Amino acid sequence: MVKRFFILVMLILFGLMILPLLTGVPPATGLNPLAAKYVQDGPQELGAANLVTAIVVTYRGLDTLGEVAVLFIATAGVGFLLRRKKEHAESGTKRPASEILQTGTAFLMPLIFLFGVYIFVHGHLTPGGGFQGGVVIASGVLLLMLANTSARINQTLLHFVESLSGAFYVGIGILGLVLAAGFLDNRFLPLGHFGTLCSAGAIPVIYSLIGLKVGSELVGILENMRGDPL
């Protein structure tokens, strides 16, 4: 009873905290100065049609680097906590997946991978980008794991892709520092024609690297989390 009372008090206090957000904030009628600057100068300066990508990859690129680092640390934590004892209980007793699932996976896997690559390569033109594309690729691998329960993901290759893309990401950031105006500046590559695939300088390269890194990290999490005999 006392506990319920405290929970109620807690919820009411949080409600009071959030109330100004509901009543005190007038609906926006125009962009604030910072957003207006990004919207106005972003296309000229960076050549990216997708302004969210321009902010995520270049204007606030350092945040994205930190975000990738957080994801990496979480993956490392998952791998550390769920470390398998050297294949002690191989999943030989599991029932194999049905014919439909296996055939469907063989058909869909390349398409899902292609779609993921499409999403992160076109991150500067359309909604999407490295994180979304990486998640799509990981979902393709999840389908493979469901269809083929005994398939092992090559951990060495996974770590290789992840480390290399991370290192190249930081390397490109430093290239921007040396050749252009600052860390993670995309303008050391030509900006190209606005709105085409090969435009916006280094943004497609950076987002492809992020896509590969996020994809391999999520596949690592899936691989660690699945079928662990308790």
Added chain:
Amino acid sequence: MTIVTIIGVALFFIGLWGMLTQKNIIKIIIGFSIIDTGIHLIIVSIGYIKGRTAPILDAAVSRAEAIMRVVDPIPSALVLTAIVIGLAVTSLMLVYAVQMYKHKQSLDINDYEELKW
């Protein structure tokens, strides 16, 4: 105040209530995820401007009139970051839950009294 803000706040409170009342660790983690989603909706709704479109320039939204036609792109970028961090934190919490279950064969939060005072 838009309908998205209201839904976001409602999800926030549903999640908070779930975290405070549920005993099962997995349900607490689900409550956390619901809070996460609610906060994402609130942040996105702050950047919304009535009658405007997504901040992506193409044939429909030209560069000259972009400043009058698009919503604030910064909250979208923030939420993109928040979603990824939320995913990482959720996966880490689930792994902790797995480890706790391995340790005591129980997912009831009342069985873990080491830190209770």
